[in-house]
Amino acid sequence: DGGITQSPKYLFRKEGQNVTLSCEQNLNHDAMYWYRQDPGQGLRLIYYSQIVNDFQKGDIAEGYSVSREKKESFPLTVTSAQKNPTAFYLCASSGVGQPQHFGDGTRLSIL
Amino acid sequence: AQKITQTQPGMFVQEKEAVTLDCTYDTSDQSYGLFWYKQPSSGEMIFLIYQGSYDEQNATEGRYSLNFQKARKSANLVISASQLGDSAMYFCAMREGLPTGANNLFFGTGTRLTVIP
Numbered sequence: 001d002g003g004i005t006q007s008p009k010y011l012f013r014k015e016g017q018n019v020t021l022s023c024e025q026n027l028n029h030d031a032m033y034w035y036r037q038d039p040g041q042g043l044r045l046i047y048y049s050q051i052v053n054d055f056q057k058g059d060i061a062e063g064y065s066v067s068r069e070k071k072e073s074f075p076l077t078v079t080s081a082q083k084n085p086t087a088f089y090l091c092a093s094s095g096v097g098q099p100q101h102f103g104d105g106t107r108l109s110i111l
Numbered sequence: 112a113q114k115i116t117q118t119q120p121g122m123f124v125q126e127k128e129a130v131t132l133d134c135t136y137d138t139s140d141q142s143y144g145l146f147w148y149k150q151p152s153s154g155e156m157i158f159l160i161y162q163g164s165y166d167e168q169n170a171t172e173g174r175y176s177l178n179f180q181k182a183r184k185s186a187n188l189v190i191s192a193s194q195l196g197d198s199a200m201y202f203c204a205m206r207e208g209l210p211t212g213a214n215n216l217f218f219g220t221g222t223r224l225t226v227i228p
Contacts, residue, residue, distance in 0.1 A: 031213040042115070042202055042218030043156075050212040058215070090156060097210035099146055102156035 003027065006091050006103035012111050013078065013085060021076045021106045023091030032074035033092040033100060036060060043090060049074055078108065086110050112137055115203050115219035123225050124193045131178070132188040132222045134203035140164075144206040145186040146216065147177065151199045159201075162186060193226045200224075 004025045013019045025032065031050050035043035045058030049068040063082025068074050074093075078085045088107050092100040116135045124130035136145065147159040162170045162177045170177040178187040190197055200223050204216040 033213070033215070040220065042220045043204075043216075044218075045215055048213050048215060056213075088154060090154075092156070094214060096212055097214070099158045099161055100214070100216060101158065102148075105154040107154075 004091060004093055004101060004103035006089075006106050008106060009104065011106055011108045013108060014111050016080045018077055018079050019108070021078070021089055021091075021108070023074045023076065023103060024072055025074075025091075025093045025101075025103075026072060027093055027095070027101065028071070029093035029095050029098075029101075030071070031094045031096075032068065033094075034058075034064075034066065034074070034076045035090045035092065037088040037090060037105075046076065046089075113219075114138065114207075114217040115205055117203055117219035117222050119222045120220075121223045121225070123227055124190075124197075126195060126226055126228050127192055129189060129191045130193055130224065132190070132201050132203075132224065134186045134188065134219060136184050136186060136203075136205050138184075138205065138207050140207045142209045144210065144214070145177070145179070146204040146206070147175070147186075147188045148202045148204060149197075149199045150202060150221070156202070160188070190224075195226050195228060198224060198226045 007022045033048040034046040047066045049055035065077045091103045094100040143164045145162045149157045160172045176189045200221045203219045206214045
């Protein structure tokens with residue numbers, strides 16, 4: 001089945017540690033996105049990519065980094081510079097002019 | 112200013128009845144798109160319905176319809192014949208500008224809908 005796979009479902013980070021969240025899609029979409037969701041809040045855009053080897057900062061990019069080496073993959077690294085990383089992270093992809101389709105999310109917590 | 116405002120933190124509806132979830136938006140663009148997503152307790156975001164700013168007819172998808180009032184800048188979601196499985200968070204979102212390669216969305220804070228048997 002075509003879709004977006006995020007892994008892991010749950011992730012724990014120690015202080016000072018970088019962690020990487022995986023996002024893979026087999027929908028042949030050019031555009032991919034990372035969002036952060038805090039309790040009782042909507043989604044906020046962290047980074048997006050329109051095409052391989054290109055990505056742009058969203059509204060809350062500080063403390064995060066991404067790469068887009070393959071069309072299918074858009075991993076997100078939460079660095080130690082992100083002081084409040086506990087949140088639910090959602091990855092999405094879209095074709096031109098199409099609605100975004102989302103993965104099941106990764107819940108990140110601090111140990 | 113918030114680009115998307117959802118003023119109803121929570122709503123209750125009796126099973127089989129219709130419910131309207133409110134959404135107002137703020138943009139100076141002439142071209143934009145409005146989306147509704149459903150988020151069950153499991154967390155995934157499910158696309159429900161889309162309305163383009165130039166669409167003259169209100170969008171419908173099965174039991175979902177979008178009541179688009181451009182002059183009021185509102186895009187309310189109407190769910191007819193509510194089912195227990197409709198209990199979830201519902202988010203309104205907006206894309207500003209023409210649809211391009213990457214369509215960044217602005218999301219509201221959501222409305223939690225509970226369907227009562």
